[in-house]
Amino acid sequence: MSERVVPEPRRQRRRPTKQGVILSRELIVDTALRLIEQHGADALTVRRLGTALGADPSAVYRYFRSTDDLLLAVADELIGRAQHGWxxxxxxxxxxxxxxxxxxxxxxxxxxxxxxxxxxxxxxxxxxxxxxxxxxxxxxxxxxxxxxxxxxxxxxxxxxxxxxxxxxxxxxxxxxxxxxxxxxxxxxxxxxxxxxxxxxxxxxxxxxxxxxxxxxxxxxxxxxxxxxxxxxxx
Missing domain, CATH: 1.10.357.10 (Tetracycline Repressor, domain 2)
Structure with missing residues (x-):
């Protein structure tokens, strides 16, 4: 993935994906986490994410600059889950x-x-x-x-x-x-x-x-x- 992230106000996808869902940072992070658990580190690719989301892989660029940017979001999500309810x-x-x-x-x-x-x-x-x-x-x-x-x-x-x-x-x-x-x-x-x-x-x-x-x-x-x-x- 390259440095092509879309500015915040333009990120919202108005049309549902093939699976009938609206893309969001939260959905992408949850999907990435699920793919990693199912298939390991190699699963964190734009192509796999696009397939799992039912969206064009390039849509991920609207939310994350790179796979490392997405990985940091996954890392932060784990920290958030640890804090939930404390x-x-x-x-x-x-x-x-x-x-x-x-x-x-x-x-x-x-x-x-x-x-x-x-x-x-x-x-x-x-x-x-x-x-x-x-x-x-x-x-x-x-x-x-x-x-x-x-x-x-x-x-x-x-x-x-x-x-x-x-x-x-x-x-x-x-x-x-x-x-x-x-x-x-x-x-x-x-x-x-x-x-x-x-x-x-x-x-x-x-x-x-x-x-x-x-x-x-x-x-x-x-x-x-x-x-x-x-x-x-x-």
Whole structure:
């Protein structure tokens, strides 16, 4: 796609597409998200979008400058879905934990898109709202600005890092997912205690724990560390 985006006032398509719908940014983003989940990153092409929308592929130019512009919109949509329904309670730790788990869940619901979007910075409305909300939680809790920014940075990178890692596992074919999990039972659980005493001593726990995401526990560790810094900085 090239730099041929149509100015905002002229974007509205008056005639329905072949499928009887009126094009909009929201419809295109939703369709792109669905195509990515069904077919992976290669699905994000103007031709595929046009087919799925029942419209001429060039119509996408009326809303997005390039496929990367569209990808950023998809990334921002995932952030928006993570925020949907969230409200601050005044308990900074509970609020941050809820935000982190929402981010993780939103990306796990769309693992293929997460692989494309988790590392991007959109600078768009949903991302801006999320940054404002997280910094607001931290500053109202009493963290000085410098500390609030550093905790924000660690919190967001941790959330998105785990989201991308777990999304990559979910995006694997089912057989590969099962094979990876089986390694803990088939390999680690059978190691000899004389050569690998620590693995052997914890093998049962390892086999169980490695079947789920480590994010909730890692999030609690980060919040514990932040809480320990609050009295000293506040």
């Amino acid at each position: 409200q601050a309670t005044g308990d900074w730790r509970a609020d941050l934990r809820a935000i982190g788990l929402r981010i993780h869940a939103a990306y796990q619901a769309h693992p293929q898109a997460a692989l494309l979007a988790a590392h991007r910075t959109t600078g768009r409305s949903y991302e801006i709202a999320a940054v404002e909300a997280i910094l607001g939680v931290l500053r109202r809790a009493g963290f000085p600005d410098r500390e609030a920014v550093r905790i924000y940075h660690a919190f967001v990178d941790q959330s998105l890092g785990f989201a991308a890692l777990d999304a990559a596992a979910l995006a694997l074919p089912a057989a590969a997912q099962a094979a990876d999990l089986e390694v803990w039972q088939a390999s680690y659980a059978r190691l000899d205690a004389t050569t690998h005493p620590h693995i052997a001593a914890t093998a049962r726990l390892l086999t169980s724990d490695m079947r789920r995401s480590g994010y909730p526990y890692a999030l609690d560790l980060l919040l514990d560390a932040a809480e320990a810094r609050l009295p000293a900085t506040g």
